[in-house]
Every structure is written in C-alpha cells, then in structure tokens.
Amino acid sequence: MSTTPTLSVYNSLTRNKEEFKPLVEGQVSMYVCGPTVYSDVHIGNVRTFISFDVIYRTLLYLGYKVRYVRNITDVGHLLDDGEDRISKGARKLQLEPMEVVQKYTNGFHDVMRTFGTLPPSIEPRATGHIIEQIEMVQAIMDNGYGYESNGSVYFDTEKYIADQPELYGQLSGRKVDELLTETRSELKGSSDKKNPSDFAIWMKAGEDHIMRWNSPWSEGFPGWHLECSVMSTKYLGDTFDIHGGGNDLKFPHHENEIAQNMGACGCQPSRYWLHTNMLLMNGRKMSKSEDNSISPAELLSGDSKHITQPYHPMVIKFFMLQSHYSSTLDISDEALLAADKGYRRLCEGLKTLEGLGLSAKNQTPGARDAELLKLLDDIDTELCDDFNTPKAVAKIFEILPLINGYKGGTIAADQLSADALQQTSVKLQRIFSDVLGLQSTLDDQSGGGKALDHVMELVLDMRQSARQSKDWDTSDKIRDGLAAAGITVKDAKEGSTWTIN
C-alpha cells in the first residue's frame, strides 16, 4: 500500500466516528465481553466474536501490537428469576457447575475454531478473579458508591447519578429518570436495594447455591457486571483503548461497568466503545419461543427447516462479513445461497490469481496497473473506515474481473505488469487469510488436495497428448483410471476442467 490510511472507529459512547488514537503508540488494548458458558453459543454471539476477530486481525494487519482480552463468564450471570445461569444449567444437566462450564467452554472453543477465529491473548474466567472482585467491591464501598444489605453489596446508582449526572445513561442513551425507576432489576423481589436501579456487585448465596466464596460480607458470589470491570482493568490497566460487545450489552451491562469503574478508580474504563448489532432471521428477531432461530450446529449441518442445505463455516462467515458489524444482519436461506455462490467466485478468483504474477512476462508498466493498485489501496481505506468489511469485500470483487479478464485474454497481456499482478496476489491473499480469516473451500481436499491438482494437470496433459497422437489405448486407460478415481472431466474450448464426484 502507498501510505496507511488513518483508522477511524464509530464510538458508541460519543455516537461519533472518531480517529483512533491508542493510549500507547503502536499498541492496542482491547476487551470484549465473552460468552456465559451455560448453554451452546448463540449464532448472534458467534457473529459478535467473528466481528471482533476481524477487528483484532485488522489491527494486527495495520501493525499494532494488540493485547486482546475476551472473558469467559462462569459465574454470576443471573436470569430474571435471580438464579445463576451456570447453577441452573448444572441442575438441568445434573452436573457440578464447573462441569457445565467445562462442557460449554469446550463447545464454544470448538465453534470458534470451526469459524477460524484467533484465540484472544488472554481468556480470563470470572471464577479465576474472585479476590480481585472482592477488592473492587471494597474500593467501590470505600468511595461511597456501594452499600451492604443483608450480606449482599449493591451499587448506589442514586449517589452515582448525583455525582456524575452526565455519565450514567450516556452509553445506552437512557434518561437518568428512566434508569432510576427502571423496574427490570437484577434481583426481582429483592427488597434489599435502596433504589430499583441499584445493582448487586456481591451477592449472598442462597443455601442451595453451590458456587460460593468467602467475602467480608457473606459467603456469596460476585455480580455479573463486576467481573468485566475487574478483568479488563487487571490485564489492560484502569483505562484501555477498546471495549467491545454485542449491542444488547449496552444496558445494563456496559452502563454498569462504567459506573463501577468510575466508582472504584474514578475513571472511564475504555476510550472507544464498539458494539455489534443484532442478527435477524427472515427479517424478524430470533426467538426460540417463536420457532424463529437457528444454531451454529444447525447452519453447519443443514438440519433446520429454515435452510435448504448445510453451509460451510467459511460461507457463513463470508456472509456475515458482507454486512458491517454495526448493522443488523438478516439470515435467510436465499442470502446464504447467494453468499455460497459469491464465496465460490471469490475463491476461484484467488486461485486464478495464484502465481499469475510470477508467470507473467510483462516487465514494463501496464496501462491498467494504476487501476488495479488503486483498488488494492481502496481495500485498506475501507478497512480503516471503522472496519468496513462489506466495502472491502466489494473492492475485491471489483478486482476479480481484471484478473479473470487478464487470464482469459479479454485484457491484453501488456495491460497489466508482472509486478502489479504479483502485488495483487500477495495482498489479496493476505487480506483473505490474515485479515478476514477466511480459508478457500476449494482447498478443502487438504493434504492430498494440492498434490492432486498438480497430478491432475499432468494426467490431463497426457490425455491431451494421447488424443492428439491418436493413442487410444492410453487415452482409454486414462479415462478408466479417472472414472475409478471418481473424477469427472469436462472438456471446453478454454481447456479441460475436472471435479471429484
């Protein structure tokens, strides 16, 4: 690329697109709220984690050293009835809570691996930071923002709002009055709180609650919002660069995180807040009760009435990257089918490009070099515009006709130089693999696959020679051998192609 464009990101906190300037030059600290491991990961969460994976990869591509922390919530995330999700999952499965945690953490990692995301630099668990959480509860209390009530400790939102009238509600866009009277509380039926909007930062465990630790206030467990305040600052410092998560976490989770950090350290945790948007299904919100949802496993197996075929994880990922992370994304069979076709075109285009520069003869500048190189630069520009993957992908699709035209002869060989083609090949491969984290589905015949490509080239060549010299014995032998191998050859004007049946 000529010069790296300036990176700008949409900051949910300020509601503005801002130039991204990390605290320490050349280094980025990023925290993303990870899964609560009490059930299989939701496809909406998969989208969020894929989005932040591409953001992580883009930052690495831009040359930043990145410390990327994504947590595992293995305690404290309550349901509306006030029960811990992990404990409820454990009772349902008749397992020890930590067995539930292990089962779904493994499952989550498997799904992430299937979709080709990079592991974060640190993946801390809430249960691994109980001491630190107790310490932050104490700091919040010491600063007057927390109070104990019957063994639980609550965050005093009234005092916080009085002290910071601008802050509480800023991220989620809620009005302070609304927040104060907010009835949907963490602990329904709890009369220990002074205000309905106060939230638990330490909870006394009920008698049958298995996950419990000693604390100055009670045997209990930390509140859900607290873990992220603790783990982000432990590994990234009191203030760090990026905090990410799904849109649905803005309130109460992220709003309360900010309140806790302000209460404990007197500063905002993150300078840029990035939020992914919702996944829809055929235009409507996904919901199990409305029979309008699909799981990652179902998408991959095709075992759902909502789709007509299984989809390759790379196709699903490509489909997701064709929308901006901050837009809603509507899953439908039609859209996935289109992505499937588009992805194949993309992979084929990249395969065509492979080695094209090395074998190209034209060592002098071509008339269309500039056009090609401009498109390459445009990809970076789009990525630097709030990680705009759909537009970056669109730029690649503008490049492909040039490649295919050159290969097919509709663009004359002197129009593009060997150097420009080689640059394009290297760059697109990097964008495809390193930044978007995609893998060609054409190479799926791994191991044998590439060798098979070469050997087939040899065989088709010999078949051609045999036919030309009317050596029918040999050409029959090849025909039978390929049939036994389950390979179908199609002859066309441009040459022969083959597929495995």
Place this chain on the structure above:
Amino acid sequence: MSTTPTLSVYNSLTRNKEEFKPLVEGQVSMYVCGPTVYSDVHIGNVRTFISFDVIYRTLLYLGYKVRYVRNITDVGHLLDDGEDRISKGARKLQLEPMEVVQKYTNGFHDVMRTFGTLPPSIEPRATGHIIEQIEMVQAIMDNGYGYESNGSVYFDTEKYIADQPELYGQLSGRKVDELLTETRSELKGSSDKKNPSDFAIWMKAGEDHIMRWNSPWSEGFPGWHLECSVMSTKYLGDTFDIHGGGNDLKFPHHENEIAQNMGACGCQPSRYWLHTNMLLMNGRKMSKSEDNSISPAELLSGDSKHITQPYHPMVIKFFMLQSHYSSTLDISDEALLAADKGYRRLCEGLKTLEGLGLSAKNQTPGARDAELLKLLDDIDTELCDDFNTPKAVAKIFEILPLINGYKGGTIAADQLSADALQQTSVKLQRIFSDVLGLQSTLDDQSGGGKALDHVMELVLDMRQSARQSKDWDTSDKIRDGLAAAGITVKDAKEGSTWTIN
C-alpha cells in the same frame, strides 16, 4: 462380553495390585496432575495424559460415571532458583504472565486434540482457586502443621512426621531421615524454614513478581503442591478414588499433597494412586542438554535428527499404548517404524472386518466361534488388569488372522457364524475408537485423498508402461509432473510407493 471381569489397579501407595472399588458404586472420581503452562508440552507428559485418557475411557467403557479433573498449573510452580515458571516464561517472551498461560494452554489443548484425547470433565486452573488455597493454608496452620515466616507460610514436616511417622515417605518410598535432611528444597537459599524438608504453601511475592494476591500473610502466591490438594478436594471431595500423574511427581509433589491434605482435613486424599513411567529416547533419559530429546511437534513433522520420517499422531499413540503405562517406554525410530507398520495392519484388519458379519451367510454356529469370542472376552480381561493396553492390543492381533483368513478363504465360511463376526466387528470398533481413542489412518485421505490414491495408481501404471516401452519423453514428463506435485516415488522389488513431501 459374558461377564465383566473385576477391575484391578496397581496402587503406588500400597505397592500392590488391588481390586478397584470406588467410594460410590458405579461412580469414579479421578484427579490427574495437568501441565504447567510455561512452555510447549513435553512428549513425556503427552504420554502421561494419553495414558490417563485411556484409563478414563476404559472406566467409561466399563459403565462407570466418571468425574475426571485435570488441572492447569498457571502459577506457583517454581524452578530450582525459586522463580515461578510462568513469570520466567513471561519475561523471556516479553508478555504478561497470563498471555504466556493462554499461549501454552492453547498449545497444550491443540496437542491433546491432535492425539485424540477426551477433554476432562473439569479443567481447573490454579489462579482460579486462590481463595480456596488461602483457606487451606489457614486450615493447615489452625491444625498446627503450618507456620508463617517473613510473610511466607511453610508446612512443618517435622511435626507431621512426628504425628504420622508411617505416612510421610510412604508413596515415594523415601526414608523419613532422608526427607528431613533433604537438601534440594523448593526455595534455595531460603533461611525462613525451620527444616530443610519444610515446603512453602504460601509465598510472599518479591517486588518484581507480577502474579500476586492479597492474603492474611502477605501479597503473594500459593505453593505449587497446594493447588492440587485444593482443586482435587474442591471438585471430588476430601477423599476420592484415583489420583494420577507422572512418576516424577511422586516426590515431592504427591508426597506433599498427601501431607497437606492430612494437615488440613486429617484424611488421605486418594484411595488409589496411579503413576505413569518415564519415556526414554534410544535407551537413555531424554535431556535437551544432551541433545537427546524430541518434541511432539518434531515427531509429527519428522523434523528431528532422531527420526527418519514424520509419524502420524495415531501411530505415536499406538506406539505408546503398546507399552503398559507403568513401564518405561523407549522411543526410537526403529520402534516407531515398527509401530507404523503394525498400525497399518491393525487399521487394514478392522477395515476388512467392517460389514463382514452383515454380509456373512452362515447363520449357524461355527466351529471357531468360541475361539473368536474368547479372544474378545480376553480383551476386557486385559483392560481390567490394570488397564493393560499392550496385552489388549496383542489380543486384537490374535483376532486379525482369523478375520483375514476368513476373508481370504483359508478359513472356511462355515467355521465362523455371521453373528460371531458381527459381534467382533462391533466390539473391536468400540475398543479401537472409544477405549483406545484411535482413528484409522486409512480414512485420512478424505475428499481429495482417496481420489489421489487412484490417480496415482494410474500415473505409476503409465510410468511403468512408458519405461517398459522406452518412451523416455513420457517417463520424463511424469517425473517432472510428480516433482511439481511434491510427490516422491520410491521404486522397490514389490512395486513403487509414493509419498507427498
């Protein structure tokens, strides 16, 4: 199987083979010391974890409900110079300690996945249990077995030996006198201890030590031995069924674990102690300094002067299972080559067996049915004899000639009934996949691979013809084409074989 044989295990604590009777009928609780994640996992540890994986699988096969806990040591395991391994690894890599932990935990899981081991039911981390460790230190102190000295807390071995003269040294077979004067201490140069054999259960952190937590005694971190005492009993109860680990952990790690549990709870943690033995390299102890070691990655890639080719993970695993877990195992290229051949025979035999029962016509008992079914029972007998995988595998190799003979016609079709063949097929597949955790390498060339086999057959056939008819043009073309495909052909009397480079 007719009736399940009684399971017996060699108990390192009593030095006897004993009938295995779990505390709760039908349920087994098992704890195995996991890796310290400060570097790539050692092949000797891989052997240990594969061994316990097969033990876990065998227990499941025998119908037990098993809770299998294997920890991750991510703090507190000191080097001889008294430095924490994780911290040292972090300094070396210029990373935050938890980044080191993440990196090598991921790497460990990748290796375990490559070797096809099951994840444990719970995989707790030492840093996730600091509160519980502080509580156990307190309990040990309350019972008079621990004392504070300059912010660190030590276990008082002298008092423990006085109270339990029979116990300390029982597992490792060391004499109490030796133990008391043992000079190789955890903390060289530490004069805080009353006796050289005392060991730290809580350590005050030096100023530059990043991993530290508040405690009643100092900002510090727990001793290595302590974490296993804490995590095993937290998830399995004060006394559980099986405690496993490598032989090298007997002293001081396991001996001290027992002392800690006795000191804190007054009871032995585990009823059966199982230990895996050492891995040798060409008959000598593996040692990096003597240039006599090999890593899992090197075994898999072939990138080591000690071996002549890469080995498939299943071949390496099969090689390991051909020795008993409690015997030393000598790695050498010859032994691996032999295992490679043996494993291929095993996979081919199982493939021959597939569907043989279903297609067999003989519905009446065959004269050799009993012989076959006896061998099937023998496999269970061997597995129940302290998980004797080499003998169980040997029984499978006694079964294969019957199968191959039947298939090849040297054993008449009426000698074996369809039912006996079908039983054999189902049982061997179960032993192979579920109990030994193996996968056929014959299926490895999925997708493109099988096609490649066929196409290569065709190409080698054409190469042979070209040579015979002295058509050097064609044979040269094939030679070049295969070279481009990265395929090496070896010619031998029995025919040509090929490998992908």
